[in-house]
Amino acid sequence: MATKPKVAFYWCASCGGCEEAVVDLAEAVLDVVAAVDIVFWPVALDFKRHDVEAMPDGSILATFLNGAIRSTEQQEMAHLLRAKSKLLIAFGSCAQLGGIPGLANLFEAQDILKAAYCDPTSNVNPEGVLPLTHCTNNGHSLELPEFSKHVRTLDQVVPVDYYVPGCPPTPKMLANAVQILLSGELPPRGSVLAPDRALCEECPRKDSKPEKLSITAFKRPQEVLIDEQTCLLAQGLMCLGSSTRSGCEALCITGNMPCTGCCGPTSRVRDQGAKALSALASMLESKEDADIERALAAIPDPVGTFYRYGLPASLLHGKRLDKHAETRRAGS
């Protein structure tokens, strides 16, 4: 019997939604299982790290890794799976662009630990104990992975062969990716396995988009009754479809919600957030400084709006850190 190609799934800094996408294949998961051997999938199968370590290098055809890289353990697993796999696929927004966990790059690592372990009123931690990488207790030596300074995308840690975008990728996108990998006709390395065009191109409301988009005010979904037929941009909603890659089949738009940009940029764009900001701001009709500022005030959190899924992959990677913070902390 010919051996089936081996496939692995792994998760790093993520919510589990990408694992759901695999489960959401529903019956199609049987076709996948029939075509490949799943050799490692911590969320569903009982294989351990030492099982992966025992495999020969390059013995896994493809590893689908979801989640950003935030700890030394995730970094080690990324390196390990990179070595064992012929193809490493960044699966989902977090692995591709940093994702929602990437917004943590707006804060200092120490402040995040403090917010999690010291500040919550439900935590009893009078001594302000933070997680340590080494600790000895009753003669036992204990170790924890280190919390990295920054959130990184997978390709900022190891070379990545392909990307499957989305938060999470749709089961269709996953099935399509598996099919491409099994076909043996591989696209150029570094390709994003989704159409290379903006979401507007496949938007069901495309025909209702006026030739010139011009609005006087931005509206947020909770503030208006959204018309179900008309282009969301024409209604003043902050839809990022024009600066986001298609492939999701306009799921959010179909649900009458604006696109938030999870599928990342197309290949012609380096920084999705900057492009989205540019597109939305240019739509304003106002010419007076005060009017413009008033209209833009309806976007209270530009970073969170335009870099919701891609801060670590952006040109600035995150907030400029206060270089004196550590000195001050050491002094206090």
Place this chain on the structure above:
Amino acid sequence: MPNHQPVANSRFEPRITAFFCNWCTYLAADLAGTSRMKYAPNTRVIRVMCSGRIDPQFVLDAFAHGADGVLIGGCHPGDCHYQEGNYKALRRYYLLKRMLMDMGIEEDRFRLEWISAAEGDRVRTVINDMVEKVRALGPLDLRTPIPETLPEEVTV
């Protein structure tokens, strides 16, 4: 970033990337030159056809590559060679400025000025003023996450 660390006892010299529009501000800078006006040598001017051509990616890329400040110069409102390009620049400027501030980049590091082709002196004043303000702020010194391996450079 080469030559960027201030040497002991020497004054910090900010690097300012300036995007000037072809029809007004670039000509004003030319006028400043032909009129032999002296001003701070800290700007690197990039000519673009219109301030409306300036993609926010250009600004972020400049900061990411070591600029301590970014200056945009365009035609006065109503004077745009392409009618409304400068208004587009203005709208983007306000939003980008706020976003940069949220990213820890001070207000004075990013500036938009309308300078007509006749205002050579204004080029001098604006650049001198901006250089002093950025000098006072110090180097931008982005301590952004440094990837272990960098993805291939993509041209903006």
